[in-house]
Amino acid sequence: MGPALALSPGRRLAPYLAVLRARFVLMLQYRAAAAAGFATQAWFGLISIMVLAGFYRGAAHQPLSLHQAIGYVWLGQALLVLLPWSADPDVSEMVVSGAVAYERLRPLDTYFYWYARALAWTLARVLPRAVPMFVLAAAILPLAGLGEWGLAPPASLAAGLFFAVSVGLTVLLSAAMTLLINVMVVRSLTARGANTLMTPLVNLFSGLIAPLPLFPAFMHGFLFVQPFAGLSDIPFRLYLGQLAGAGAWAGIAVQAFWVLALGAFGRGQLGRAMDRLRVQGG
Amino acid sequence: MNALQLYGRYAAASIRGQMQYPGAFLLLSAAQFGNTAISFVGVWALFARFGRIGGWSLGEVALFYGIINIAFAVADTVSRGFDVFGPQFVRTGDFDRLLLRPRATALQLVGHEFVLTRIGRAAQAVLVLAIAANLLKIGWGPRELALAAAAIVGGAALFLGLLVLQATLAFWTVESLEVANTLTYGGVTAAEYPLDIYVRWFRRFLIFVVPIGCVSYYPILAILRRPDPLGAPAWLLEAGPLVGFLFLGFSLWVWRFGVRHYASTGS
Amino acid sequence: MPQIWVDDLSKTYRVAEREAGALGAVKGLFRRRHRTVEALKHVSFSLEEGELLGFIGPNGAGKSTTIKILSGILSPSSGACEVGGLTPWKDRIAHVARIGVVFGQRTQLWWDLPVIESFELLRDIYRVPEASFRRTLDQMVALLRIEPLLDTPVRQLSLGQRMRCEIAAAMLHSPAILFLDEPTIGLDATSKLAVRDFVKALNRDQGVTVILTTHDMHDIEALAKRVIVIGNGAVLRDASLEAMRAEAAGERRLVVDFAGDVPPLTLEGVAVIGHEGRTQTLAFDPRRIAPHRLISAITADHEVEDLRLEEPPIEEVVARFYALHGADEA
Numbered sequence: 001m002g003p004a005l006a007l008s009p010g011r012r013l014a015p016y017l018a019v020l021r022a023r024f025v026l027m028l029q030y031r032a033a034a035a036a037g038f039a040t041q042a043w044f045g046l047i048s049i050m051v052l053a054g055f056y057r058g059a060a061h062q063p064l065s066l067h068q069a070i071g072y073v074w075l076g077q078a079l080l081v082l083l084p085w086s087a088d089p090d091v092s093e094m095v096v097s098g099a100v101a102y103e104r105l106r107p108l109d110t111y112f113y114w115y116a117r118a119l120a121w122t123l124a125r126v127l128p129r130a131v132p133m134f135v136l137a138a139a140i141l142p143l144a145g146l147g148e149w150g151l152a153p154p155a156s157l158a159a160g161l162f163f164a165v166s167v168g169l170t171v172l173l174s175a176a177m178t179l180l181i182n183v184m185v186v187r188s189l190t191a192r193g194a195n196t197l198m199t200p201l202v203n204l205f206s207g208l209i210a211p212l213p214l215f216p217a218f219m220h221g222f223l224f225v226q227p228f229a230g231l232s233d234i235p236f237r238l239y240l241g242q243l244a245g246a247g248a249w250a251g252i253a254v255q256a257f258w259v260l261a262l263g264a265f266g267r268g269q270l271g272r273a274m275d276r277l278r279v280q281g282g
Numbered sequence: 283m284n285a286l287q288l289y290g291r292y293a294a295a296s297i298r299g300q301m302q303y304p305g306a307f308l309l310l311s312a313a314q315f316g317n318t319a320i321s322f323v324g325v326w327a328l329f330a331r332f333g334r335i336g337g338w339s340l341g342e343v344a345l346f347y348g349i350i351n352i353a354f355a356v357a358d359t360v361s362r363g364f365d366v367f368g369p370q371f372v373r374t375g376d377f378d379r380l381l382l383r384p385r386a387t388a389l390q391l392v393g394h395e396f397v398l399t400r401i402g403r404a405a406q407a408v409l410v411l412a413i414a415a416n417l418l419k420i421g422w423g424p425r426e427l428a429l430a431a432a433a434i435v436g437g438a439a440l441f442l443g444l445l446v447l448q449a450t451l452a453f454w455t456v457e458s459l460e461v462a463n464t465l466t467y468g469g470v471t472a473a474e475y476p477l478d479i480y481v482r483w484f485r486r487f488l489i490f491v492v493p494i495g496c497v498s499y500y501p502i503l504a505i506l507r508r509p510d511p512l513g514a515p516a517w518l519l520e521a522g523p524l525v526g527f528l529f530l531g532f533s534l535w536v537w538r539f540g541v542r543h544y545a546s547t548g549s
Numbered sequence: 550m551p552q553i554w555v556d557d558l559s560k561t562y563r564v565a566e567r568e569a570g571a572l573g574a575v576k577g578l579f580r581r582r583h584r585t586v587e588a589l590k591h592v593s594f595s596l597e598e599g600e601l602l603g604f605i606g607p608n609g610a611g612k613s614t615t616i617k618i619l620s621g622i623l624s625p626s627s628g629a630c631e632v633g634g635l636t637p638w639k640d641r642i643a644h645v646a647r648i649g650v651v652f653g654q655r656t657q658l659w660w661d662l663p664v665i666e667s668f669e670l671l672r673d674i675y676r677v678p679e680a681s682f683r684r685t686l687d688q689m690v691a692l693l694r695i696e697p698l699l700d701t702p703v704r705q706l707s708l709g710q711r712m713r714c715e716i717a718a719a720m721l722h723s724p725a726i727l728f729l730d731e732p733t734i735g736l737d738a739t740s741k742l743a744v745r746d747f748v749k750a751l752n753r754d755q756g757v758t759v760i761l762t763t764h765d766m767h768d769i770e771a772l773a774k775r776v777i778v779i780g781n782g783a784v785l786r787d788a789s790l791e792a793m794r795a796e797a798a799g800e801r802r803l804v805v806d807f808a809g810d811v812p813p814l815t816l817e818g819v820a821v822i823g824h825e826g827r828t829q830t831l832a833f834d835p836r837r838i839a840p841h842r843l844i845s846a847i848t849a850d851h852e853v854e855d856l857r858l859e860e861p862p863i864e865e866v867v868a869r870f871y872a873l874h875g876a877d878e879a
Contacts, residue, residue, distance in 0.1 A: 036464070039464055040463055040464040040468065043464045043468045044464075044468060044471065046484065047468070047471055047472050047480075050479060050480045050481060050484070051328075051335070051475055051479065052328075053479075054335040054336050054475070054479035055328055055331075055332040055335045056332070057336065059332050062331070188306075196309075196310055196313035196314065196317065197309075197313045197316075199317055200313070200316050200317035200318075200319075200320040200321075201320075203317075203320060203321065204320045204321075204323060204324065209320065209321055209323070209324030210324040210325075210327050210328050214327065214328060214331055215327045215331075216327065216330050216331065
């Protein structure tokens with residue numbers, strides 16, 4: 001690390017930024033993916049909404065109104081790609097081909113390098129998915145007179161701001177979790193297990209299968225503080241105004257806590273995994 | 283060596299290959315089980331809060347849920363070759379090798395892998411079926427069992443057909459084929475609930491275009507001895523699964539067309 | 550009646566083009582441009598049973614395209630072709646049952662299974678009767694010396710070992726025609742020799758027709774009696790190896806190691822094409838200057854420690870061909 005310390009911050013960042021740009025361009029080329037992904041998500045969103053509507057018919061008062069639950073679903077679909085579903089595919093490939101040992105040859109901090117890649121990978125995929133979804137849910141549906149099936153604007157200005165900050169934390173949290181999955185892949189030398197393990201956890205505990213507030217009341221405390229809540233449940237409830245005032249700050253705090261905790265943990269684990277690789281011959 | 287025997291050899295070889303990694307097999311099966319179990323937890327949570335959806339109870343929804351998931355697990359077990367067709371066969375040019383063998387390419391792809399780990403999803407679905415059987419007050423005689431089996435096999439044929447169509451797309455574009463996931467995984471998700479809770483155009487789509495409704499909703503209505511709230515005739519309820527096979531036949535026809543296109547444009 | 554004939558075969562592709570850079574990537578989201586590539590232009594040739602043909606040409610010249618059409622996995626844009634009386638791409642299943650194909654870069658064996666299990670699967674796929682399978686298997690195992698490898702999973706084999714198993718696999722159903730696409734690429738010297746010896750024996754003793762594409766000229770020199778040079782999609786030369794050598798007979802090389810420091814020789818009709826320390830490489834036309842006269846002339850004037858008379862390597866002959874016909878690698 002000696003020579004690197006002598007570089008300016010801009011030069012130090014340069015390789016990480018280059019990685020971000022390169023992957024962004026690559027992602028833009030997958031035009032069919034963008035369209036297909038949108039169709040898929042619109043479909044799942046639709047099903048969830050119709051199922052919820054079916055349940056809500058004639059039902060008593062709930063922690064979320066039907067319209068809020070619908071908004072929750074749309075937000076979930078729009079920001080779906082932000083979630084850490086699987087290991088970074090580049091890492092998976094590297095592990096399978098054996099090239100992962102060469103990562104230590106780069107004059108970069110492996111954790112931050114991979115973190116930058118995970119960020120880039122996530123961010124590049126988010127815009128093509130999120131924007132059309134927002135347009136559909138927040139603009140097209142209301143304009144077509146189907147506003148109650150669409151996404152309402154944030155509950156208040158404060159809610160919107162909290163939401164924005166929270167989404168930023170979500171991105172960081174998701175990258176930290178992706179890194180943890182990467183570590184699992186490096187340790188097990190195959191991608192399949194780790195990917196399959198994460199999906200159900202993320203699905204359930206981030207509120208995608210059913211909005212977390214609709215779970216039985218006795219689970220609410222646990223569901224709020226667990227790390228996956230910060231991936232979507234917390235930012236969504238901020239948006240809907242369901243978490244406000246002190247509750248909003250608590251939500252942000254939970255997210256931030258997990259970003260740091262999982263980041264530190266992941267960094268340690270990655271170091272150990274890479275050391276073991278070096279010992280085994282990669 | 284006819285096609286069925288050859289498939290048996292393929293499956294045996296594939297299983298032997300997978301058994302070399304027993305750890306991974308157990309992990310993946312467990313993960314599969316967990317994955318599908320968790321989505322049922324979501325269903326359960328909503329029922330815990332709301333009690334009923336439309337005119338349906340948890341037991342009835344569990345029946346829909348279990349049957350469609352078993353059907354998909356069966357299809358998933360034999361369709362890996364089609365699932366990875368784009369990246370592993372077209373993009374690499376390995377499809378050439380299949381063409382160089384004196385067998386139908388579709389048969390070779392079905393034989394590509396016998397994915398044992400789908401047993402995870404199947405086991406979880408069987409569990410849910412057990413829950414359904416427990417909650418529902420219906421007698422399970424030969425008629426009900428035959429209908430359930432038909433729904434499963436017809437559903438599996440339909441899903442296999444969808445995956446064949448998805449693979450056929452790979453001949454034209456090596457880019458993302460996610461749209462097919464909409465129909466397979468999306469179809470499973472949609473069919474986990476009875477179709478009458480959905481809006482009309484969606485229902486129609488699932489009956490006339492991608493006929494998942496025919497292979498699951500109809501035969502299950504027949505099992506529950508409920509008339510279709512949407513008015514389909516009784517004979518159709520029981521014959522629904524046949525549509526799955528028709529769909530598979532259609533998709534194999536499209537597949538042949540795709541192979542011809544591949545042969546004229548190269549890789 | 551030739552076993553394989555190709556008549557006026559042409560193949561054109563449409564390739565999508567993408568602009569470079571970020572802006573190009575965005576544009577690519579909306580509109581794609583295409584350009585036409587003529588991979589094969591009016592290729593014609595024929596082969597009798599039992600011939601051993603070498604296909605050479607720069608990358609992108611059309612070798613793979615020709616092999617793909619001959620093996621039936623690609624259909625041409627125009628022209629006709631018959632292999633053993635069948636049109637490859639039209640009668641695919643019947644045709645591929647009679648040919649064997651080995652790709653140097655890819656394996657057809659099942660990665661996780663022991664070699665013998667791959668062989669048995671192939672036996673089932675090709676419907677080979679058990680008795681003839683056993684016979685052919687024993688023969689291949691002996692010729693290629695792969696007995697100790699049979700129970701090893703393919704993923705554990707070295708490249709050389711894998712290639713020998715690959716070739717055995719291609720022959721299990723006793724095809725009359727064998728296509729080899731870069732079979733010795735990446736192999737160590739011993740494996741290369743083993744492969745060459747095997748192919749030569751196969752062709753000589755069992756009359757298997759062999760079509761070989763390769764970049765390795767030593768393969769060609771060792772195996773091919775007939776060579777077709779393809780460049781830019783067209784046949785540049787279709788002749789025996791001897792004929793091609795004879796064309797290059799207009800040049801010989803004399804490598805002289807002088808005892809002392811001698812400046813580059815200036816003799817009429819002799820070019821100094823290499824000069825390193827005390828060794829000079831001279832090029833001359835043996836038809837105009839008899840080699841023994843040149844040697845006498847040099848040794849008369851200088852003290853010489855060693856000298857060698859050589860023919861130019863076949864690579865140079867061929868490279869000159871490519872250059873001559875503008876068929877250099879793009």
